[in-house]
Amino acid sequence: MIASMSETGLMQGVVLRWGELFLKGMNRGIFTTILAERVRAVLRGLDPAPSVTPAHGRIYVDGRADREVLDRLGRVFGISSLSPVFYVAPDPDRIVRAVTDLVSRVRRADVRTFRISTNRPDKRFPFTSVQLNALLGEAVRKESGLAVDLGNPDLDVGVEIAKERSFIFLERIPGPGGLPVGTSGRGMLLLSGGIDSPVAGFLAQKRGLRLSAVHFHSHPYTSEASQKKAVDLSRILAIQQEHLTLSIVPFSRIQEQLRQKAHANLLVVLFRRSMVRISERIARNQGVSCLVTGESLGQVASQTLENLSCIEKAASLSILRPLITYDKQETIRLARMIGTYATSIRPHDDCCSVFLPQHPVIRADVSDVEQSENIADISGLEEEALSGIAKMDIEADFSDLATA
């Protein structure tokens, strides 16, 4: 109905709003600071770089309001909505002129009705919201010939008179919601290279967890390309937090030894328990306080309720499973949205498919499993795996993103 503000080139900046953070009371200051940091991080590297100023209840991004800036801002968790804005002095005459001018410049033939919605946190301003609405409405009506429609207007003109800035906006783009990454602590994501785990990581980030990741590889049973997949997926997840530490753990020796010494049907559960133990060790070294997995109840044999709890007993840290109630199709839809799907479906074996038995156990018994672990001297093998870890610092790569 209206030309997108970012395309008209009229707008001078973007105002970001958040929702849930108000609930956090005492922590609000910290949350605003972290959110502003996240905003600065996603804009880093842009030329020219917009400036970022947090203020009461808003973050102002000044200097650019184009598609690229909006795209990047639209990915920052914690933002509930964003609007390209036109700044104006807090003076009634100037506001009237600016609003009528903006309306005439963005107007298209199919725009017939409008509404003015004023918000006036700065109570020093001489008019109330209602008065200003009436004043502006009358001016726009006369100038443009548009009719007022308070219910469902074609053009919704927002005016905000805040202490720091006053501005006009014509659209309110929904943000991704959630909490800023880093405000809920840190999590260690078990990243396989498949479809589920990166989506689980993304959802954990959405609720404010900052991630590290661990990938288990079974070279030479699996290829170098499967490690490359884990790296590429990490780069996409790193967009939410700029940097991400990926630990790559050599896992084939543990798998070989377990295969020789344990019952084949228990192997999947044994592998998963070992991964959980190793991940927990890495997590504690990095000061990370929970594990995150892509498990979904009943999706495969290792993910029955009994097996999940048997796997869980290997760890003392909490295991978060954001996808536990998700259907595969729901996960795939999210993976496409995030941009991880195309990478996840590249055809390579991951370590979980090595030595896969024909009939994996559905209800693993913890004492059977522990007995096998003792026979295989699992703790010695895990120490060895821990000493062979390759640690990588993964940087965010915006170019990896499939544009939606």
Add this chain to the structure above:
Amino acid sequence: MNRVYLDNAATTRVDPRVREAMLPWLGDRFGNPSSVHGPGQEALCALDEARKSVASAVGHGPWRVVFTSGGTEADNLAVLGSAPRGRRKKVVLSAIEHPAVDAPCRELASRGVELRVVDAPRGVIDPEALAAEADETTALVALIHVQNEIGTIQPVAEAARLVKRQAPQAFIHIDAVQALGQLPDLDLPDEADLVAVSSHKVHGPKGVGALLYRPHIALRPMLFGGAQQDRVRPGTENVPGIVGFGKACELLQEERKSSSQRMAGLSRHLRERLLADIEGLVILGRSDGLAPGTFSIGVKGVKSEVLLRVLEKRGIVASAGAACHSAHAEPSVAVRQAGLPEGWGALRLSLSRFTTPEEIDKGAEAVVDSVRSIREGRVSS
């Protein structure tokens, strides 16, 4: 690491003498062969020299030679440029053709051409079975000379003669991409009409190939735009690459009698050692009809891609033929027809004239050892 390269069917190293011959054409001698001035004419002469050298290495002329971007383009030009014509609506090919021949034939089939695919039990085509499919409606019969995955030599001379007896009007295309660098003589009969070859399989540079065809054939071009190469393949010629290909063919002719014999000896030795030291191993295809430099083995209880990675850790590079591109790929038709048992892994080992006896010993040892450790489940240490 001192790597042993046993993947010469994929590509070969550029001979230093070839590189040397190319260098002036990447320097001062940069003329366009279509230009009438001195630098242009100099380049044109170099193309003519290379053309003679390639034709002479293929032998059994007379040939017209059209340079292409490689073997794939040469095969495509042969298939799409020669068939079908008028009421000749049928193409016959073996089941073990390289995709560069197989795919354009299937493209023709999608346009309504009748396709007949003849099986190759144990990796070798039966010339009579091939000829039996040819009749007066046949436009083209395509046959690979040395099969690229299993290294079996096809009886092209006999097949060509039998086909022509059944279908004198049919063109016979020979894909000699692998054969050129391995056989002491291509032994092509007069009945062969088209032959595809590639530079980088014979120690020349990548990005050059050639289609040789009999002078009476009017090839339909696939590209349009210029008068180069009699309009059969327009576009400014890749002069440095073609010069390199020419030089590679010249060296090939000087050395192939002896190098062919040496490669055959080395690969026989390698096969014998593998057969002796590994249980559950087969040589794919008929062992009496293998090219000097290429063969494939089937190994019980071992996945191809795992074996390749374990070998690489030990400094040996090889391939699994067409199955190496994806972890979930099925073995190719050629490998299955050559007798790979269900569930076994395939490994292709291919030599060049640079392969040494020491490398063969090292390779044999590594394969034996790798297979053993994979079967015992202890490759991680």
